[in-house]
Amino acid sequence: MQKHYGVSPEELSHVAGLLHSGQIVALPTETVYGLACLALNKLAVAKVFEAKQRPINDPLIIHVSDLTEAQSVCRPDHRAILLSEVFWPGPLTLVLPKTKIVPTIVTSGLSTVAVRSPANPVFREILNLVSAPLAAPSANPFGKISPTRAEHIKQSFGDEHPPVVDGGPTKLGIESTVVDLSSSRTRILRPGPIDREAISAILGEEPEIPELKASSDKPKKPLSPGLLAKHYQPESPLQVFSNTEDLMAFLKMEPSIPAATFVITHSPLNENCFPSKGLKFMHLSEFGDPEEIAKNLFARLREADAHSPPLILCPLLPETGIGSAVNDRLRKASFKD
Known part of the structure; x- marks a missing residue:
């Protein structure tokens, strides 16, 4: 199987075909490279967990083209609509009540799902070609340093790495801000490129920022990725x-x-x-x-x-x-x- 793809229309069309067939492919986003698969295909999602050696209790983020597509997998409230109008497409993930079509494996059995609309034009073109939501956690073994360039995928996985679309270095370099809107309290679960002040300015309220002091404090089923005390780790101390x-x-x-x-x-x-x-x-x-x-x-x-x-x-x-x-x-x- 071909391992490296550029961003020509022919190559992206072929990549979309791989995804349609249930394969996993590393794609560039504006934050980090993601290991993408069809979010509603349970077998494809299982391949992502296996490739990353990711604990089954750590849910994935679903990537969509826009709010309309998001409504197929989640139930947005007025806060989600306000935030998506300003920050989508972009590095903002919203945790919302899920719909019934979302496989349990994606949400680790939770009643909520994390959703965002990425801004990277390559990823957006793939979303357009597959016409379906994609799950795409960072394209690296679980808990290790996130990839921001295509060559990082091979560094992380070795010669058996999944196919990679080389979209160049990512624009932002760190993962999206995650905002929990699953209850009446607005909470920033993971800080990211969109800061607390920007979110406050849109919602007219100050989001809470829960503290995670130690690994023993982590929830058994975190609401989104990036909430563990130990993460993004190099091999050296x-x-x-x-x-x-x-x-x-x-x-x-x-x-x-x-x-x-x-x-x-x-x-x-x-x-x-x-x-x-x-x-x-x-x-x-x-x-x-x-x-x-x-x-x-x-x-x-x-x-x-x-x-x-x-x-x-x-x-x-x-x-x-x-x-x-x-x-x-x-x-x-x-x-x-």
């Missing part, structure tokens, strides 16, 4: 710091930093400050731009991890805007049981 100043102090004062430790910073750092420690440096943005940091985060983590360093160090961002989403990913990537 990752240590995070409250800010760049704390990281710098650690680098200067800690005598036992292992040689070949990778230091990932927000912007370029003067490496000459640490000539004798044998550290490896890389940065997420030329000028410390939070959106660029988010876009490059997973790719830089992968790049560092590929060297099998004894340790990876990275500071958090201020808890504003997309910084909250970046920090969420870093905390979960560094979480230890």
Whole structure:
């Protein structure tokens, strides 16, 4: 079977045929690459769980073209309509009561389903060609670093990786914001590119942000992906710091930093400050731009991890805007049981 596809009309038509036949295919979205299948095909969905080695109690997000198609799989309320009018297509996932046609395997037996309309033009064309909702969790083994480029799929799965459509690097680099609208309380379950303030401005209310302090706090059946305390993990240990100043102090004062430790910073750092420690440096943005940091985060983590360093160090961002989403990913990537 062909493993790599471009984005020509002929290739996308062939990919749509693969999906129609019940196969799984890695597709680009504006957030990360997703491992897509027909959302209403139970056997296809089971292939996604098997390929990712994903726990059966961790539900999937269904991707649709628009609100009209969403209504076939969920029951949107007035809040969902308001948010979808502003943020769809885009990186916003809504958790809503599901309809009867949604297979139990997709929702892990829950009465709710997570739904979004992606903005990536390649994914949208595939949705148009298959004329059906697609489930598409991140295209990587469960709990590991999310893929933001086509080559990351092979890195994650090896030579037996699923077919991949190469749509280039993803635009945003981190997963969608997840908002729970399944009750009268509006809750942000996972921070993402659309921040709390933007959602508040549309709804006229301040969404709750539930705290997830430790793995023992996680629900047995999370309402959406990305809610586990331990997630997005590199193979090498990752240590995070409250800010760049704390990281710098650690680098200067800690005598036992292992040689070949990778230091990932927000912007370029003067490496000459640490000539004798044998550290490896890389940065997420030329000028410390939070959106660029988010876009490059997973790719830089992968790049560092590929060297099998004894340790990876990275500071958090201020808890504003997309910084909250970046920090969420870093905390979960560094979480230890």
